[in-house]
Amino acid sequence: KQEVTQIPAALSVPEGENLVLNCSFTDSAIYNLQWFRQDPGKGLTSLLLIQSSQREQTSGRLNASLDKSSGRSTLYIAASQPGDSATYLCAVTPAVNYKLSFGAGTTVTVRA
């Protein structure tokens, strides 16, 4: 069974600092990996999707890397802003089916 772990569980940084969020998974046979953002009381918003053949994806201030062989992904958020405060979830799609396996998330607080 795929286990997805996110470290740290919570993170508080001053505005302007770069954020580094870690995700690890136990089974490297994945189809892709997604990073989501969840605001309190809201659903999930997809941020980045990395295919298993890719090493990284970038969107604006966000950059996600994937090392499938070691079972790791890292989400970098440059020059953090208070609006980046949210919970960030990573999820993997197994190679054999479509069921996302989620980590527990990292709750980020960016202090103004």
Place this chain on the structure above:
Amino acid sequence: GAGVSQSPSNKVTEKGKDVELRCDPISGHTALYWYRQSLGQGLEFLIYFQGNSAPDKSGLPSDRFSAERTGGSVSTLTIQRTQQEDSAVYLCASSFGAAGETQYFGPGTRLLVL
């Protein structure tokens, strides 16, 4: 354009009652998923619909849970004889295709069983 919508946004019910949760996927999306987000459990897969194929119900926690999708669009998740441990946020997602496509999530239904 319109995203995934869910109703109701909040539901409070008494133990033993039945509840129905509704999901309207993005138009044109053939795949629809239900997930449950509980405190201490994280997000867990419940059920998956793809086109006219038989749904994958492998994530449903008990036979009190059922779901249907009418006309390949709207889906209803039904929980019979609700228990307190059913209290959670129920999230619906849809995608254009199947495996590996980006899943777009609705805002969820927050269910509280008293």
